[in-house]
Amino acid sequence: MxxxxxxxxxxxxxxxxxxxxxxxxxxxxxxxxxxxxxxxxxxxxxxxxxxxxxxxxxxxxxxxxxxxxxxxxxxxxxxxxxxxxxxxxxxxxxxxxxxxxxxxxxxxxxxxxxxxxxxxxxxxxxxxxxxxxxxxxxxxxxxxxxxxxxxxxxxxxGKPRGRKRLDYRSAERARAFIMEHQQAGITLEMLEKASGREQWSLSRDFRALYGTSPYRFVTLRRLDTVRRLLLDGFTLVDAALAAGFHDQSHMTRHFTRSFGVPPARWVERLRAGR
The missing domain is CATH 2.60.120.10 (Jelly Rolls)
Structure with a gap:
């Protein structure tokens, strides 16, 4: 420390x-x-x-x-x-x-x-x-x-006013489905079936309850996997493919947008802190 x-x-x-x-x-x-x-x-x-x-x-x-x-x-x-x-x-x-x-x-x-x-x-x-x-x-x-x-x-x-009632249970079922199938090509139709909630209402509720869209949520879970694999010594290419991204450049674009630095720089800073 x-x-x-x-x-x-x-x-x-x-x-x-x-x-x-x-x-x-x-x-x-x-x-x-x-x-x-x-x-x-x-x-x-x-x-x-x-x-x-x-x-x-x-x-x-x-x-x-x-x-x-x-x-x-x-x-x-x-x-x-x-x-x-x-x-x-x-x-x-x-x-x-x-x-x-x-x-x-x-x-x-x-x-x-x-x-x-x-x-x-x-x-x-x-x-x-x-x-x-x-x-x-x-x-x-x-x-x-x-x-x-x-x-x-x-x-x-403060508690927001004027919002329609949110279907928390359906949104949570969708979130659980994503956590179990995050490497698959998830669609709103799949989430509608898993949650029992009409897809556009589900998308609205998901954003209000979890602060982001279903697609962004899927992407960030894949990036969590990338970070874990990089710390375990995986190469950028192998980590990207294992986490479900199309290729390294696809993963790097999302990584930089989500964490503010490219993945190689992220690893370098963590090594400097040891």
Whole structure:
């Protein structure tokens, strides 16, 4: 684990928590440019530890500083860069909207305006996820933290008004089908059959409940497989084909759009953090 540096490191680095669990957690340092514009299909919940963490989000340039909580909504375009020449260090957790829905039970996902919040409820609720990576999260601790975060997101973001009732059970059946068949050529017709919900209504509900479209959800699950295989030593070509992409270039395009860096650069930063 990296201790707090007395001076900026010579190269950017990223550390991922090695602990298995439902929530991906990272710590990173960047001296200048961090990520190109990209979109996750998770909530990105973070804390700036040092420096100024700047990013474009919803048409504005936002700045994360120590003491605030970063809350990026699923599938919202954003980038990342140092706000000063001193660089920045941060921790981030990526929370699957399906975990939030286990608490909210079918409500539209809460939205926190601005990408950065000074609300103490979000600060407290996110603390478990942004503590030092060498602190392992016990299973019950993680589950409690997901509940606290879901409640804080709902309280701070407010409950959306004017939405038609969502069919959570059908959307969850579609999500489960995707998780079991993510390497197949999934179509909306297949999801309609698996869920029992008319395809266009299902697509609308899926976006509101899980923060992204069914196609994007399938693509991100395949990219999860790519990342796992790359860390296991697979080549880019082999990882792409094993995950269900047409070829390496097809996978690389989607990878860069989803994570802000090409896959080879992503692996390089993780190696620098070891």
């Amino acid at each position: 990296h201790s707090e540096p007395n001076h900026p490191p010579a190269s950017d680095w990223v550390i991922r928590s090695a602990q298995p669990g439902s929530v991906e957690r990272i710590e990173a340092w960047f001296g200048s440019h961090g990520y190109d514009p990209h979109r996750h299909d998770t909530y990105s919940i973070g804390r700036t530890l040092a420096g100024v963490q700047s990013f474009h989000y919803k048409g504005s340039l936002c700045h994360g500083v120590p003491g605030n909580t970063l809350v990026l909504h699923p599938d919202e375009l954003h980038d990342g860069m140092a706000g000063t020449a001193a660089g920045f260090r941060y921790r981030m957790a990526y929370i699957d909207p399906a975990l939030i829905q286990q608490v909210l039970g079918g409500e539209p996902l809460p939205f926190i305006a601005g990408g950065v919040s000074s609300d103490p409820r979000l600060f407290r609720a996110s603390q478990a996820f942004v503590q030092a990576l060498d602190h392992p999260l016990e299973r019950l601790e993680e589950q409690d933290a997901v509940y606290d975060l879901a409640m804080a997101l709902r309280a701070v973001g």
